[in-house]
Amino acid sequence: MARPTPLSGFPELLPDARLVEQHVLDVLRRTFELHGFTGIETRAVEPLEQLLRKGETSKEVYVLDRLQADPGEATDRAGRLGLHFDLTVPFARYVVENAGRLVFPFRRYQIQKVWRGERPQDGRFREFTQADIDVVAQGELPYHYEVELPLVIAEAFAALAEVGMPPVRISVNNRRVVEGFSRGLGLDDVEAVLRSIDKLDKIGPDAVAELLVRDAGASQAQARAMLELAAVHGQEGVVARVRDLARTHGVVDEQLEQGLVELDALVTAAVRRAPGVVVADLRIARGLDYYTGSVYETTLVGHEKLGSICSGGRYDALATDGTTTYPGVGLSVGVTRLVSRLVQQGLVRATRSVPTAVLVAVTTEDERAASEAVADALRARGIPVEVAPAAARFGKQIRHADRRGIPFVWFPASAADDGGAQGHQVKDIRSGDQVDADPTSWQPPAEDLWPRVEAGEVGETVSRR
Known part of the structure; x- marks a missing residue:
């Protein structure tokens, strides 16, 4: 075309x-x-x-x-x-x-x-x-x-x-x-x-x-x-x-x-x-x-x-x-x-171009349902969430969130190689901080929950047609 x-x-x-x-x-x-x-x-x-x-x-x-x-x-x-x-x-x-x-x-x-x-x-x-x-x-x-x-x-x-x-x-x-x-x-x-x-x-x-x-x-x-x-x-x-x-x-x-x-x-x-x-x-x-x-x-x-x-x-x-x-x-x-x-x-x-506050990572396609469950739990508490489009390497999923302007990436709980249990964790990709989190109680900072509109830098031109 x-x-x-x-x-x-x-x-x-x-x-x-x-x-x-x-x-x-x-x-x-x-x-x-x-x-x-x-x-x-x-x-x-x-x-x-x-x-x-x-x-x-x-x-x-x-x-x-x-x-x-x-x-x-x-x-x-x-x-x-x-x-x-x-x-x-x-x-x-x-x-x-x-x-x-x-x-x-x-x-x-x-x-x-x-x-x-x-x-x-x-x-x-x-x-x-x-x-x-x-x-x-x-x-x-x-x-x-x-x-x-x-x-x-x-x-x-x-x-x-x-x-x-x-x-x-x-x-x-x-x-x-x-x-x-x-x-x-x-x-x-x-x-x-x-x-x-x-x-x-x-x-x-x-x-x-x-x-x-x-x-x-x-x-x-x-x-x-x-x-x-x-x-x-x-x-x-x-x-x-x-x-x-x-x-x-x-x-x-x-x-x-x-x-x-x-x-x-x-x-x-x-x-x-x-x-x-x-x-x-x-x-x-x-x-x-x-x-x-x-x-x-x-x-x-x-x-x-x-x-x-x-x-x-x-x-x-x-x-x-x-x-x-x-x-x-x-x-x-x-x-x-x-x-x-x-x-x-x-x-x-706008502070970001998408409403999404959290990207839930996908460990493998077989475990996508677990990521969807985390997303549903977060959305039920009013947090805008999307699930990663593919079960790529976590670094690639983080880069995807960064390009989209999504501030947080959620890593679902999964079985470790040694058979031990690893809990849910969430990463602030701007600061690099990563903490344990519970999808039924974790909350992003209020200023990150939704995109905000704020004063820009005068002279900065935003592309449009």
């Missing part, structure tokens, strides 16, 4: 990197459940028309085509299916379909693969894992949920920092601030303004000013005012600075004031509960048109060029059946983007 060609943008982790990913997922899941979020899973496909109704372009969606379609099978957008490119749109559909069986406010987390047809590059993939949390209400969603969710994420990332992940910065804004300021300036095409501001980090202020003039109909003075607003950031004095800008430019708007009150409540709570992590940043706009209130973007400190590893915001009309609306607020962690950076730059590593 010819060597297969890797598919760009579809990552496959090696075992040690997969252990890092599993640790990240475990921490996220545990944190979400500690805060009362319940796990769900939605189908991988949605009607294409549904996927495209909230601002995504068709080139980003993988459309499902069978090699041989059934007679009369739909070929237009309304009848075709596509793989979901995020978890928010499928969740909105899930809420509407199951509203009669859910208890609101509904707190959900969801960890799944998604697919997006974009150009692969550092941190961007065509197949990747996301971990989302959302709170959805029926009719009205209190603002305090917009304060709660970024603090839950801050707690999860703080737990990951304990094993070597860099600290994060969660930048927050409120769409009402940008919308109110825009309308107060006389700019009515708020969506064009938001789309332009959202490109600041990518193209810079001069290019954004040109977009505001061209796409939003802004004058040069209005464009400069919007850029002044976008430059406001920090934890203290943000609201006062925006109000000073509004007075300078003659902006008076009720929506602006509501947004500032909400933003102040979020930053104040964050200073108390996650000091130094959550900061107001008026550049954050989020380009998707369904966001209506708070918006969030999270970056790894020192790795800002990677882009956001967690983003989201408040949405009011994404989930609706035409009669009842289910407003919500959510955040999505880009697990694959985060793990790729942690692994590739050696920021975090």
Whole structure:
């Protein structure tokens, strides 16, 4: 068979990197459940028309085509299916379909693969894992949920920092601030303004000013005012600075004031509960048109060029059946983007690449059953074990354990050549220490029972494709 060609943008982790990913997922899941979020899973496909109704372009969606379609099978957008490119749109559909069986406010987390047809590059993939949390209400969603969710994420990332992940910065804004300021300036095409501001980090202020003039109909003075607003950031004095800008430019708007009150409540709570992590940043706009209130973007400190590893915001009309609306607020962690950076730059590593703590040696193939009995006794007490693949010389079996990263080799009791009895022994192949052991009571050190994730040596690159 010819060597297969890797598919760009579809990552496959090696075992040690997969252990890092599993640790990240475990921490996220545990944190979400500690805060009362319940796990769900939605189908991988949605009607294409549904996927495209909230601002995504068709080139980003993988459309499902069978090699041989059934007679009369739909070929237009309304009848075709596509793989979901995020978890928010499928969740909105899930809420509407199951509203009669859910208890609101509904707190959900969801960890799944998604697919997006974009150009692969550092941190961007065509197949990747996301971990989302959302709170959805029926009719009205209190603002305090917009304060709660970024603090839950801050707690999860703080737990990951304990094993070597860099600290994060969660930048927050409120769409009402940008919308109110825009309308107060006389700019009515708020969506064009938001789309332009959202490109600041990518193209810079001069290019954004040109977009505001061209796409939003802004004058040069209005464009400069919007850029002044976008430059406001920090934890203290943000609201006062925006109000000073509004007075300078003659902006008076009720929506602006509501947004500032909400933003102040979020930053104040964050200073108390996650000091130094959550900061107001008026550049954050989020380009998707369904966001209506708070918006969030999270970056790894020192790795800002990677882009956001967690983003989201408040949405009011994404989930609706035409009669009842289910407003919500959510955040999505880009697990694959985060793990790729942690692994590739050696920021975090697994202590070994296999779960196995003990390899039970096999004296002869006729005595394999005795080795299996030892393995069963150890597993019954929760110790991960495997039996040697062949009854080779003990030195070869030890080398096999070493290559696998297994710390202990167990030598079963056997009859000595002189007819005397030799008891069970276990060898720590790292130190060379070998001691008598009983399979019904011996226990490896706690740090060796399972693979652990710990801070790596920065600069150490782990191979993956």
